[in-house]
Amino acid sequence: MDAAISAAHEAPPAVVLVSAGASHSVALLAGNVLCTWGRGEDGQLGHGDAEDRLVPTVITGFEAPGITSVICGADHTTAYSEDEHQVYSWGWGDFGRLGHGNSTDVFTPQPVKALQGIKIKQLACGDSHCLAVTMAGEVLSWGRNQNGQLGLGTTEDSLLPQTIQAFEGISVKMIAAGAEHTAAVTEDGEIYGWGWGRYGNLGLGDRNDRLVPEKVSSVEGEKMVLVACGWRHTITVSSSGSLYTYGWSKYGQLGHGDFEDHLVPHKVEALKDSSTSQISGGWRHTMALTSDGKLYGWGWNKFGQVGAGDNADHCSPAQVNFPEEQKVAQVACGWRHTLAFTEKKNVFAWGRGTSGQLGHGEIVDRWNTPVIIDALSPDGPGSKKLESSAAIPFAAKIWVSPSERYALVPDEKVAKSGDVSARGNGADASVPENDVKRMRVSS
Template identity: 85%
Template sequence: MDSVMAAPDAPPQAVVLVSAGASHSVALLTGNALCSWGRGEDGQLGHGDAEDRLVPTVLSGFDAPGIASVICGADHTTAYSEEELQVYSWGWGDFGRLGHGNSTDVFTPQPVKALQGLKIKQIACGDSHCLAVTMAGEVQSWGRNQNGQLGLGTTEDSLLPQKIQAFEGVCVKMIAAGAEHTSAVTEDGDLYGWGWGRYGNLGLGDRNDRLFPEKVSSVEGEKMVLVACGWRHTITVSESGTMYTYGWSKYGQLGHGDFEDHLVPHKLESLKDSTISQISGGWRHTMALTSEGKLYGWGWNKFGQVGVGNNDDHCSPVQVHFPEEQKISQVACGWRHTLALSEKKNVFSWGRGTSGQLGNGEIVDRWSPYSALAQCLTLFYEETQYLIFAIYTLPSY
C-alpha cells in the first residue's frame, strides 16, 4: 500500500453500484451519497462547475433521500429517488436528453418534473437519449430521436418524456440504450429492438431502422431476461443464462471469434458452459459477468478497456483477473473505460484515463485492474464530505 489517508472515528461507506459514461464515472454509496469523477466539461459530474475530477468526489449539494440508482449517459447522468419518486438529471442537455423541456446544460442534479410520482424500475441512458421503465412495465423515452430510437413512431427529438404507446398491453422488464438504438425485454421474455439498425443491431435480420419497437423473432422458444447495448451492438441473456450478441463487430465486440456483423442474435458458444448474470456494452467492447463472479471481456481494446493486460483487440471472451481472485458483483462499461465492483466492495477501473475517469488521481490509461487499484472509502464530517483512496500498486501480468 503506497498511501492511505485516514481520520479518527470516520466510518467507511460501502459502494453500492457504479456506472460509466463516455469519459466520466459515478458511484452510489451507502448513506445515500453519490460521487463522481472524470470529465466534467458539460456538467455531467454534478458539482456545479465544468471542472474534471481525478478522484471520486461526493456531490455535497445533492441531498435527495432514498437514491436507488444512478446511471451515466455519454455526457449526462441520471439518478432516481425511491423515497421522492423523482428522477434527477444533469450534464449535457443537447437534444433534450435531460428531459427538462429544453436543451440547456445543467451542472447540478435537477428533477425531471414530467416523471415525478412514477415508480421507476429502471433507467437506461444512451448517447443522447434516455428511457425509464415503470413498475407497471410502461416505458417513457426522451432525447434525441433522429433514427427512431425513442420508439414513438417519429424521428422528432423529444424534450420531455413520452410514453411509448406501442407497448400498450405489454409489460416491459428491462430496457437498454445504445448510441442511436434501443432494445428491451418483456416480463414474458420477448426481445424487442428499434431505432438505428444499419449493422443489424436491432436483431431483426436486416439493416433497416425501426421507428416503433419490433419483436425479435429469431430467438423463438428462448425467454430473454437481460439486455444491454453497446454503441452499435446488442447483448442479451436468456433465462438459462445463455448469452447472445448481434450487430456491429468490426472490433470483435460480438465475441464470436471473428469480425463479422450478425443481423440476428447469435449464441456465444465460447461461454456456453457459463451462466451469465450481468452484461454491459461499451463503445466497441463488451463485458460479461458469470454467476460465479468471473468477469470476461472482449472487443476493441486500444486503451486497455478489456482489462486483460494488453491493448490488442479480442474477438473472443478473455477472463479478467483481479487481486486475490476477488469475485465481481457488478460491471459497467464506459465508452473507452470499464468499472467493476467486487463482492468485497472494492472498485476497480481500467482503460482510458486521460480525463480522470479511472478515479485513481492520474490521467493515464491502464490496461489491467492490477495496475492501479483504487479501493473507495468515504469519510463524512459535519463541515465537509470527500472521498479518499487506498492506492495499491500491483504487478501487471
C-alpha cells in the same frame, strides 16, 4: 475539491453500484452518498462547475433521499429517488436528453418534473437519449431521435418524456440504450429493437432503421431476461444464462471468434458452459459477469478497456483477473474504460483515463488490467481520500446551440463479409484519438 470526508485510516462507505459514461464515472455508496469523477465540462459530474475530477468526489448539496439508481449517459447522468418517486438528471442538455423541456446544460442534479411521482423500475441512458420503465411496465423516452431511437414513430427529438404507445398492453421488464438504438425485454421474455439498425444491432435480420419497437424472432425457444447495448451492438441473456449478441463486430465486440456482423441474436459459444448473470456494453467492447463471479471482456481494446492485460482486440471472451481472485459483483462499461466492484466492496477501473475517469488521480492511459480505486475501496492503500465538492452553481455557463457544437462521428462503411481491411485494431477514421466527440466554438 474541498475537505476530505473520510480519514485515511477509515474505510469508505460500501459501494452499492457503479456506472460509466463516455469519459466520466459514478458510484452510489451506502448512506445515500453519490460520487462522480472524470470529465466535467458539460456538468455531468454534478458538482456545480465544469471541472474534471481525477478522484471520486462526493456531490454535496444533493439531499434527495433514498437514491436507488444512478446511470450515466455519454455526457450526462440520471438518478432515481425511490423515496420521492423522482428522477434527477444533469449534464449536457442538447437534444433534450435531460428531460427538462429544453436543451440547456445542467451542472447540479435537477428533478425531471415530468416524471415526478412515477414509480420507476429502471432507467437507461444512451449517447443522447434516455428511457424509463415504470413499475407498471410502461416505457417513457426522451432526447435525441434522429433515427427513431425513442420509439415514438417519428424522428423528432423530444424535450420531455413521452410514453411509447407501441408497448400498450405489453409489460416491459428491462430496457437498454445504445448510441442511436434501443432494445427491450418484456416480462414474457421477448426482445424488441428500434432506432438505428445499419449493423443489424436491432436483431431483426436486416440493416434497416425502425421508428417503433419491433419484436425480434424467438431465439432457440429461450426467454430473455437481460439486455444491454453497446454503441452499435446488443447483448442479451436468456433465463438459462445463455449469452447472445448481435450487431456490429468490426472489433470482435460480439465475441464469436471473428469480426463478422450478426443481424439476429447469436449465442456466444465460448461461454456456453457458464451462466451469465450480468452484461454491459461499451463503445466497442463488451463485458459479461458469470454467476460464479468471474468477469470476461472482449472487443476493441486499444486502451486496455477489456482488462485482459494487453492492448490487442479480442474477438472471443477473455477472463479478467482480480487480486486474490476476488469475485465480481457488478461491472459497468464506459466508452473506453470499465469499472467493476467485487464482493469485498473494492472498486476497480481500467482503460482510457485521460479525463480522470479511472479515479486513480492521474490522466494517463496506463491500465490494461483492473487497478483498485483507493478512495472507494476498503482494501485500498489509503493514500487517497474521498473528496467533497462545494457544488457552487455554474451561473456563467454560455449555451451553445447543437448545430454549432455537435460534430457527428463520420459514417462508416458497412464491412462486407470477408473484408479483412475493416477488422481489428488498425486504422479507423471514425475513431478519435482523443475523447472529444463534438466541436465547441469559442465565444
